[in-house]
Amino acid sequence: KQEVTQIPAALSVPEGENLVLNCSFTDSAIYNLQWFRQDPGKGLTSLLLIQSSQREQTSGRLNASLDKSSGRSTLYIAASQPGDSATYLCAVTHNQGGKLIFGQGTELSVKP
């Protein structure tokens, strides 16, 4: 059974700092991995999707990497801003269009 773990559970950093969020999964036979952002009281917004054949994806200040063989992904946020404060979740799927299996999330707080 696939298990997805995110460390740390919570993170507080000063504005401007570069930071890394971690995601690990126990079954490396994934189809893809997605990073989501969730603001309080809101739904999830997809940030980046990495196919199993890819090593990384970038969008603006965000960079996600994937090492399928070791069962790890990282989300790198450059020059963090208070507006980045949210919970970040990673999720994996095992087939195209299949169910997402989520980690518990990392709650990020960026202090001005």
Place this chain on the structure above:
Amino acid sequence: DARVTQTPRHKVTEMGQEVTMRCQPILGHNTVFWYRQTMMQGLELLAYFRNRAPLDDSGMPKDRFSAEMPDATLATLKIQPSEPRDSAVYFCASGLVIAGGTGNTIYFGEGSWLTVV
């Protein structure tokens, strides 16, 4: 701006009452998911549909929960009878899956916040 729409946004109900949550997926999407989010368990899949046919409802307590897609523009999740342990946020999500395609971003609604007292 295409979005997944869920109703109601908030619901407080008494134990034993029936609760129906509705979801309008993004037009043209062929895959619909129902997830439940709690502090203790995080996000758990309840059921999902492809082209209106149920693909997996193994995460759903069958004795009290039911999920349907009466048509391509409406998905419903029903709880009867409701219990306090059902208190959670219920999310609907949709996506477009194309055979041979290379990826499927999933779009979430803003959730239905259910409290059963």
